[in-house]
Amino acid sequence: MGETFLYKRIAESIRQDILNGILQPNDRLPSIRELTNKWRCTPGTVQRAYQELAQQGLIISQAGKGTHVSRQIEQAQILAHGPLRKATLVHKAEAFLLEVLTTGYDLPEVQQAFSLALDHWRGLQHEPDAEASAIIRFYGSHDMVITWLAGHIREIIPNSTMQLVFSGSLGGLIALADGRADLAGTHLWDAETDTYNLPYIRKLFPGKQITVARLAERRMGLIVAPGNPQGIHRLQDLTRPQIQFVNRQAGSGTRVWLDANLERLGISSSQINGYENEKTTHSEVARTIAEGKADVGLGLESAALAFQLGFVFLAQECYDLVAHTQIAKQEPLLTLFNWLQSSAGRQVIGQMQGYESANTGMQIEL
Structure with a gap:
């Protein structure tokens, strides 16, 4: 030597x-x-x-x-x-793995737990990678595909990064309108037209050229404990005195859908225990139920499956990415949108539980 x-x-x-x-x-x-x-x-x-x-x-x-x-x-x-x-x-990772594996967890469970933890921390991490030459400033509704994209963006767009702020659907569109965001993620249901996103976009961006790209269709419903011990099957069940609910924050697409349907059913928020208990992500809603702090919440099937919880399907919703057309036709968004239209992009999203990707990448210009 x-x-x-x-x-x-x-x-x-x-x-x-x-x-x-x-x-x-x-x-x-x-x-x-x-x-x-x-x-x-x-x-x-x-x-x-x-x-x-x-x-x-x-x-x-x-x-x-x-x-x-x-x-x-x-x-x-x-x-x-x-x-x-x-x-x-x-060394620290191996020590943690040894600890949890010896207490009965298996490797797929550990991998899924790490994925959920990263999903949470990416939502809290607002600072972009200083070494990246291209930064996509994302504001909008929490979504597990978005957090996956943030973790793999360099594979799609070399030397790039995504800055994530989960502000809710409406908050994302407002951030796009005032210049804080390059890309917004939204799934706002309009009760009057029974459609997603476009009515809100037209109201917020009059006379502007806007590109709307479909990310995915998602299965939304009631997240409940395994086996659904409380027998919760519809929104009316949320008013039962013994049921504890966990909500999403005001301005999120999930909350907009909930409030509109509660009004349609003639249900007051005061009738629901825990209506004021708000979480900013689907993962946080699922975690609250998994920890026994609530009986039910409205969220994505993917979040319920990640925490091995029960799920009662209520609606198929549309999650769209929104950008100013001039920005959408330039890098880095051009490459991102092209990837969504590709078979590789659709395959990645389609393999995620609770997501449909048949229309992923389809665009509308307003």
């Missing part, structure tokens, strides 16, 4: 001991002579390893006092270095 490579091995070994807590702040490190004997190398090789660690702020050498782990060392400093940073992440 060459001396040039060996000094890095020595430095990496000491870094790992610091990271794993074997070496604590202010602990004294072995002398150069001790490490020379241990590694069977020259003193210069050990000195080079110590110099690298000192430059990284991990150790301090003082004449006559030896070499010690820095008192001011922070975990962030340790994790800042590429190979060790990645290795540390893998």
